Amino acid sequence: MKYCIHDITLAETGQQKIDWVGKWMKVVNRLVQKFDKEKIFQEKRVAMCIHLEAKTAYLAEVIQKLGAEVWITSSNSLSTKDDVCAALAKKGIHVFAKHGASEKEYWSYIDAITASKPHAVVDDGGDMCRYLHEHPDYTTHLCGICEETTTGVSRAKHLAATGSLKYPSLGINDALSKYLFDNRYGTGQSTWTAFAHLTNMSISGKCVVVAGYGWCGRGVATIAAGMGADVIVTEIDPWKALEAKMEGCRVMPMRDAAKEGDIFITTTGEKNILRPEHFKRMKNGAFLANAGHFNYEIDVEGLKKMAGNPVKVHDDIEEFPLEANRSIYLLAQGGIINIAGGLGHPVEILDLSFGLQLASLHYVLSHPNLKPGYYPVPREIDELVVKERLLADGVSIDHAN
Numbered sequence: 001m002k003y004c005i006h007d008i009t010l011a012e013t014g015q016q017k018i019d020w021v022g023k024w025m026k027v028v029n030r031l032v033q034k035f036d037k038e039k040i041f042q043e044k045r046v047a048m049c050i051h052l053e054a055k056t057a058y059l060a061e062v063i064q065k066l067g068a069e070v071w072i073t074s075s076n077s078l079s080t081k082d083d084v085c086a087a088l089a090k091k092g093i094h095v096f097a098k099h100g101a102s103e104k105e106y107w108s109y110i111d112a113i114t115a116s117k118p119h120a121v122v123d124d125g126g127d128m129c130r131y132l133h134e135h136p137d138y139t140t141h142l143c144g145i146c147e148e149t150t151t152g153v154s155r156a157k158h159l160a161a162t163g164s165l166k167y168p169s170l171g172i173n174d175a176l177s178k179y180l181f182d183n184r185y186g187t188g189q190s191t192w193t194a195f196a197h198l199t200n201m202s203i204s205g206k207c208v209v210v211a212g213y214g215w216c217g218r219g220v221a222t223i224a225a226g227m228g229a230d231v232i233v234t235e236i237d238p239w240k241a242l243e244a245k246m247e248g249c250r251v252m253p254m255r256d257a258a259k260e261g262d263i264f265i266t267t268t269g270e271k272n273i274l275r276p277e278h279f280k281r282m283k284n285g286a287f288l289a290n291a292g293h294f295n296y297e298i299d300v301e302g303l304k305k306m307a308g309n310p311v312k313v314h315d316d317i318e319e320f321p322l323e324a325n326r327s328i329y330l331l332a333q334g335g336i337i338n339i340a341g342g343l344g345h346p347v348e349i350l351d352l353s354f355g356l357q358l359a360s361l362h363y364v365l366s367h368p369n370l371k372p373g374y375y376p377v378p379r380e381i382d383e384l385v386v387k388e389r390l391l392a393d394g395v396s397i398d399h400a401n
């Protein structure tokens with residue numbers, strides 16, 4: 001067994017967290033029972049590059065339980081939970097991940113995982129997909145990639161459109177059972193629980209600026225409004241902007257919103273959404289956080305150039321003193337706040353996303369001859385997952401005449 005983690009003695013605490021979430025992942029548990037008989041996962045290697053916390057660890061455990069050899073790393077070192085990594089290593093899963101790993105370590109872990117020559121891949125953000133394109137010698141057994149998030153799906157679609165996607169890639173994110181729930185309610189709730197947990201401050205009565213009104217942004221905005229915040233949305237898409245207005249948010253360019261916000265949350269998937277021209281205009285005491293996949297939505301380097309090195313207030317809060325006796329606060333170093341600074345999505349929500357992952361891995365492994373290209377998750381898998389959740393929740397619905 002191979003692993004590279006911070007501290008194996010943390011395994012017991014990590015295992016408690018995994019066991020707790022596993023209890024509530026009812027769709028995943030029902031699918032495990034269904035797939036167990038079919039032996040599709042047996043003697044297969046599954047490589048995973050995904051935020052490494054308790055719920056993803058549970059997914060890794062069930063894939064191992066179904067008979068596969070699992071290799072796992074984290075898609076973002078700021079969200080990696082070291083105790084969970086230790087628990088996986090103890091269970092014989094090949095885990096290469098450390099909280100706070102450097103960029104160089106990050107890519108060396110991806111190399112270690114992909115060198116296992118996996119039959120199927122769970123990717124989150126598209127870095128493993130990119131690495132496999134650069135190292136085709138690792139893809140001799142590859143049946144397909146299941147991509148978790150918006151950013152990774154756009155990268156896969158872009159490769160497909162230019163004819164350079166060399167492997168089958170299933171866009172988990174674009175399944176209804178994913179984005180309607182995970183991006184919206186999951187990011188919405190967990191961004192605010194992480195904010196409250198880190199700062200111990202109220203959301204009600206604050207002016208919250210949400211950059212981007214896609215599925216994540218609308219979840220973050222809706223929950224903030226529900227808690228009594230005054231919500232401003234910034235957008236570049238005119239339809240999304242009008243939707244935000246119709247939902248009761250104020251809409252304006254970031255240049256204007258910068259002066260008004262008490263709390264800024266970026267959810268665009270794009271670079272440098274908050275940058276020096278905005279920091280200059282912000283109020284004393286403004287909080288900055290990112291809920292998009294990559295760490296680049298807040299220009300932290302630009303902030304450091306303006307303010308000098310930050311003062312670490314406590315774990316995951318940095319104070320940047322600016323001119324005119326103003327300070328602004330960066331949460332979770334600009335990493336994905338709900339996972340880097342909190343517990344991530346609620347369990348029931350990731351149960352849907354990981355039900356889709358498990359059923360899509362099963363699909364890819366049982367269709368080893370799919371042609372290279374982008375594939376939506378088959379409708380029957382999407383429907384199976386949402387219906388399993390309804391069943392697990394004891395909800396029945398009418399049928400069309």
Ligand code: NAI
Binds near residue numbers: 182211270
């Ligand atoms: P989306 O594509 O539905 O929404 C993004 C929105 O940002 C779009 O409406 C777009 O017009 C807007 N936008 C782009 N550039 C902008 C700019 N300069 N200013 C203002 N708005 C701008 O994407 P979705 O699903 O909401 O995902 C957003 C990001 O969050 C992605 O990186 C995704 O991978 C990530 N994500 C994070 C999760 C979490 O747990 N925090 C969960 C799911 C996705």
